[in-house]
Structure formats: structure tokens, C-alpha cells
Amino acid sequence: MSLFAADNGENDLFMSRTDPENPLGTHIPFSFELEGKVWPTLEHYFQGMKFTDENRQEKVRAADTPAKAGKLGRKRHKSLRRDWKQVRETVMTRGVYVRCRANPELAAALLDTGEQKIVENSNYDYFWGCGHDRRGENRYGQVLMNVRAKLREEQEERG
Template sequence: MFSADNLEPYYLSRTDVNHPLASCSKFGFELDDANWPSVEHYYQGMKFEDPALREEVRNAAHPNKAQKLAANNKRSIRKDWKQMREVVMTRAIYIKCRSHPEVAAALLATTEQKIIETSQYDYYWGCGRDGLGHNTFGKVLMAVRSKLREQQSV
């Protein structure tokens, strides 16, 4: 068997609305008593404790609009957001995979590849321009992939 080091990395962009693993792709799911049109809607909405603001983000026509609404209301972002953001993203990706077998299949098809989010400007979620970013989105996808594999083998 090949080690993950021998496989080509799997590159994707969170903002690619046509890629099933992207947070902006329109694969809706139910979580926290609401139906969310995309992972990005959920992620942006969960930045806020105010139910009206959260609902406004949830109802945004496009994931980009959800991002803009959140950015325009950055003074209202919950105080613990930096501690919560990875958990929120992980929950959303996992529920998306559980709600859409084709998304789970796409994630499992990456086998043991390292998944890299290609954002040149985001050094937290992506790899950054120089490839030295945290790649947190890729790490979240790989963690969910491991969890799905674990559940398959039970």
C-alpha cells in the first residue's frame, strides 16, 4: 500500500460552487433547527448569536452574499468565534456528507490524499500564496473523511 506521502495532493477551493466538497457548493442540510443552503451559509450564520442576523445570513441568495452579510456585521460576531470556528466548520461538513451520499463518496474518493484548500489569501483556512498557510479547511475535510471511514468499517 502507498503511504499518503506518495500520493499527489488533492487541491480544491472552498469558493467553487460546482465542487461538492467546497463550502460554497449548494448542498443543503438541516442543522441546529434550520435548513441551510450551503456549508458557507451555516458557517457565516453561526458567527452570530442574534437570531435575526443569523436568519438573514441563512436566507442569503448566494454563499458570497452570506459572506458579505457577515463581513458587514463583524462588530456583532460572537466573542468566542475564533475558538468555535473550526468546530462549526467540521459539524457542517460532516452533516453535509451525512445528508448527501454523493458528497461523502467524493470525499472518500480522495483516498489517503492530503487535501489542500488553494486560497492564496487565506492563511487560516487555505494554504496561502506561499503554501505555508494552516490549510485548516483541508484538515477539516481529512478529519471528516477519517470519521466516515471509521463509520463504514463498523
């Protein structure tokens, strides 16, 4: 079974970042170390980085599941970073890259997508996903494709 679904026979890969079985998603349980801590999933890291308060960050990091980490990250709190909208894409990119470097099987899964356009198939998210009318920004798909290009470049440099 494929983790991706083709849309109208096109070559694009439509995926869900919240699918815990998808190696390109944020919920798959592959840990990595970043910011001096081990994060159980990319979702934990991303949600934790929304906060400047160490205690709040730690609550998110220690959440039992990625869904709980997401819920904690969506709670608006006074310690939410003021610059979050400006840095969220950089945070996600760093998380995806470091996780791929720490888990070669995830890097391989990303590289195996070849040159295909990767689309975060979210009906509700017009920033990270494509939205229900496919007019969203698909920033998560862009992050994955940018990291894929960087990994490929590093692979070529190593020969």
C-alpha cells in the same frame, strides 16, 4: 475534467472551497439541517454561526447566494460571537460532517479522495487555506481530512 489540480506531480489535491461545482467546497448547493434550520450551503451555515443574534443569523441563512452569505458574515457586527476564533473550526467540522451525512454523494466524493492530502488553495487565506507561499495552516483541508477519517471509520463499523 478533474475538480482538483495536482501540484508539481505530487499526490496532494488542491481545491477551492468557493468553487460552486466542487463537492468538497462550501458553495456547492447541497442543503442540510442543523441548529433547527435548513441551510442552503455550508457557506450559509458557517457564516450564520458567527452571530448570536437570531435575526442576523436568519439574514445570512436567507441570502440568495453563498457569496452574499459570506459578505454578510464578514460584516463586523456587535452580535459577532465573542468566542468565534475558538469555535470556528468546530463549527466548520460539524457543518461538513452533517452535510456529508445528509448528502451521501458528497460523502462519497470525500471518501473517493482516498488518503490524499487535501489543500484549500487560497492565495489570501492563511488560516483556512495554504496562502500564496503554501505556508498557511490549511485548516479547511484538515477539516475535510478529519471528516473523511470519521466517515471511513463509520463505514468500516457498518461492515
